[in-house]
Amino acid sequence: MITNIEDFLEIRKKIKEKNQNIIFTNGCFDIIHRGHIEYLNEAKSLGDILIVGLNSDYSVRILKGEKRPVNKELDRAAVLDNIKSVDYVIIFGEETPYELIKKVIPDILVKGGDWKESEIVGADIVKNNGGVVKSLKYVKNYSTTEILKKICSL
Numbered sequence: 001m002i003t004n005i006e007d008f009l010e011i012r013k014k015i016k017e018k019n020q021n022i023i024f025t026n027g028c029f030d031i032i033h034r035g036h037i038e039y040l041n042e043a044k045s046l047g048d049i050l051i052v053g054l055n056s057d058y059s060v061r062i063l064k065g066e067k068r069p070v071n072k073e074l075d076r077a078a079v080l081d082n083i084k085s086v087d088y089v090i091i092f093g094e095e096t097p098y099e100l101i102k103k104v105i106p107d108i109l110v111k112g113g114d115w116k117e118s119e120i121v122g123a124d125i126v127k128n129n130g131g132v133v134k135s136l137k138y139v140k141n142y143s144t145t146e147i148l149k150k151i152c153s154l
Helices: 005-017 034-042 057-064 072-080 098-104 123-128 144-153
Strands: 021-029 050-053 086-092 110-111 134-137
Touching: 005 086, 005 098, 021 034, 021 098, 034 050, 050 057, 050 072, 050 098, 072 086, 086 098, 098 123, 110 123, 123 134
Parallel strands: 021 050, 021 110, 050 086, 110 134
Antiparallel strands: none
16 A cells, blocks of 8 residues: 555554564665565565555655656655565655654664674664564565666667
């Protein structure tokens, strides 16, 4: 389900009443590829409810440059929403998901294996609330940047 943080806070109450845990990850997810799918499936396997914080178009441009994203935020959100391992998608406009993580308060915070645990934004929030931070397996040879380079070389 695509939602906003205000509506999700009500949903979160129900999740917690059921004693389910929340896994959180974030990213641009501009062009979905096998690496994304394997990563999201692994993240979901760690718990009950997987939340994906999705960078807005504005924040993607800050992070990746003026030519990105290729796909608009609502299109990227719709694709993520239709991946079976993803339960909720929340678009955020800041450069990092720190403020979103403060509100979601996930039990498990994950990023791809190319991130060291010490570099994962929001790790302090999760750990201070008794949660776990994990760097998941990195699927080599799959990246949006590499896909775009390949397309541009055709």
